[in-house]
Structure formats: C-alpha cells, structure tokens
Amino acid sequence: MSDRVSLSIAGNFLQPPSHLGLVLLSARELEKMRAVGQLAANLLKHLEPLVQPGVSTQELNDEAELWTQAHGAISAQLGYAPSGHPPFPRSICTSVNEVVCHGIPNRKQILKNGDIINIDVTPVLDGYHGDTSKTLLVGNPSASARKLVEVTQECMMRGIAEIKPGARVGDIGAAIQEYAEANGFSVVRDMVGHGVGREFHTEPQIPHYGQRGRGLKLRSGMVFTVEPMLNEGSCDLKFMPDRWTVITKDKKLSAQFEHTIAVTDSGVEILTLA
Ligand code: MF3
Ligand code: CO
Ligand code: CO
Numbered sequence: 001m002s003d004r005v006s007l008s009i010a011g012n013f014l015q016p017p018s019h020l021g022l023v024l025l026s027a028r029e030l031e032k033m034r035a036v037g038q039l040a041a042n043l044l045k046h047l048e049p050l051v052q053p054g055v056s057t058q059e060l061n062d063e064a065e066l067w068t069q070a071h072g073a074i075s076a077q078l079g080y081a082p083s084g085h086p087p088f089p090r091s092i093c094t095s096v097n098e099v100v101c102h103g104i105p106n107r108k109q110i111l112k113n114g115d116i117i118n119i120d121v122t123p124v125l126d127g128y129h130g131d132t133s134k135t136l137l138v139g140n141p142s143a144s145a146r147k148l149v150e151v152t153q154e155c156m157m158r159g160i161a162e163i164k165p166g167a168r169v170g171d172i173g174a175a176i177q178e179y180a181e182a183n184g185f186s187v188v189r190d191m192v193g194h195g196v197g198r199e200f201h202t203e204p205q206i207p208h209y210g211q212r213g214r215g216l217k218l219r220s221g222m223v224f225t226v227e228p229m230l231n232e233g234s235c236d237l238k239f240m241p242d243r244w245t246v247i248t249k250d251k252k253l254s255a256q257f258e259h260t261i262a263v264t265d266s267g268v269e270i271l272t273l274a
Helices: 001-007 028-050 055-071 142-163 168-180
Strands: 095-098 099-101 116-123 123-125 132-137 193-195 200-206 223-226 229-231 237-239 246-248 255-258 259-264 268-269
Touching: 028 055, 028 116, 028 123, 028 132, 028 223, 028 259, 055 095, 055 116, 099 116, 099 229, 099 255, 116 142, 116 255, 132 142, 132 255, 142 223, 142 255, 142 259, 142 268, 168 229, 200 223, 200 259
Parallel strands: none
Antiparallel strands: 095 099, 095 116, 099 246, 116 132, 193 200, 193 223, 223 259, 229 255, 237 246, 259 268
C-alpha cells in the first residue's frame, strides 16, 4: 500500500496527511452524504444539456459555480491545493479527449463535434463532499470513442456491484480491470478512488485494477468513490506544466466515470445516482 500512496497522484488521491485515516460514517452523517450526493448528481444533470459544439469549458465552469452557490453549496475544487499542486483555479474539472483528469476550464477551449468530455464536480454541503463525474459525447464521436465511454461506465458499475460488507478492495479493481481489458482498453493505475466525507480525499485508496480476495476488507459505514479511468492506448500518463492537467502519454483518448458510494449492511448505496 505504501508504494501506491507515493505513486498515486492528485485528485483521485492527493497524498493525504496521515491523520486522515479511514472513517466510518454514522447514520446522521450518511444522511448528509445522501443530500450532497443528490446535489452533485443534479449539478451534473444540469450541466449535461449545455455540452454542445461551440460551448467553452469556461462557460460550463461558470454555470456550475452559479448553480452550486444558488443551492447553498460551495465547490471543493475551487482553490483546492494539496501538496505539490498550486491551488486549483476553477470550480469543476473538464477533461477533454486525451485529458485523463483534472482538466482546467478555459475560455479558449471550445468543444467541437466528436469530442468527449469528462465533467467532474464536487460540491460541499453542510461540511460534506459529494464527488461524481461522467464522460459526455459532444455531437457524434467515432464508434471507437463511444465504445470507450460505454465500457468505462460499465466498468464503474461492475466495480460498484462488488461492494458489500466482507468483500475486499481488490474485488472492485479486479471486476473493473477484467472488463476493461476484455474490451481492449487499459486501466489507469496512478489515480485511485478515495474515501470521502468531511474530507475530500481520505483513506481508503480504491485502485481500479487488482486481484480478487486481496486488499482491505469492506465494512458498513465506509464511504468512498469508484472512479475508473480507461485509456484507448497505454495507461501511461503525463502531467502538463500547470501541475494539474493529466493527459495520456500517447495522446489517445481517455474516459472516466465516478460515483460516491456507501457500504451498507445489505450491500452498497450509490449516493450520487441522479
Ligand atoms: N474530483 C476529483 C476526484 O475525483 C478531484 C479534483 S481535485 C481538483 O477526486 F482540484 F482538480 F479539482
Ligand atoms: Co474522486
Ligand atoms: Co471527482
């Protein structure tokens, strides 16, 4: 686990201070996570129809910021500055085509027909974080781009389907990796899902690859994200000079979906399901 901590970069896992240990949420806290999870899902739903050829990623950001404020929440992403990163300068992440994650909205970046874009939102409501993302199609992307997006979403759902008390973190990763690789895609290894609640990023780390029966045993009350990133080509990544934007080394496409989930006595609850 420790070498993964040092490998895991940003966003998906941002070098947590060691005091941010694994947290089990009480029923009262779970209620707050449900509320912010619904808010996050509704924010994504609100942004979805705006994703059209000709819109800039900055316009998506600005609408997200207004909507978030109007709903009494704030963006966890705006100004977020884990060690090694400058403060994130926008309220959402917009990751287009070869951008794997943490793309920064920008007035000059205009969506065009055939692009794919991941929008990742994390509102904070009453002190709790709801973290969710989806990859959307701009106009009519190629059949291979659409397949990447569909398989990535299915991978996320297959990973989530493994979750119940007594299952292991490796079961989630194995389910994702098996389906991704069977479809000819690679799974990003350097970014992982994460515990979420009062903190944005905490234990446990949730790799999107792995072996069944390995890793931490899941317990009721754990809340974490499942957020696989799949690449058309190799899983190798590159950081841009802005120290946030992560792209594929081979510049081929990458897609991602993310839900925040709770482990319950009976299995799993998806908190960010619209
Ligand atoms: N929401 C991302 C995640 O899934 C983290 C984004 S951090 C930011 O963990 F600063 F880039 F916004
Ligand atoms: Co996340
Ligand atoms: Co996210």
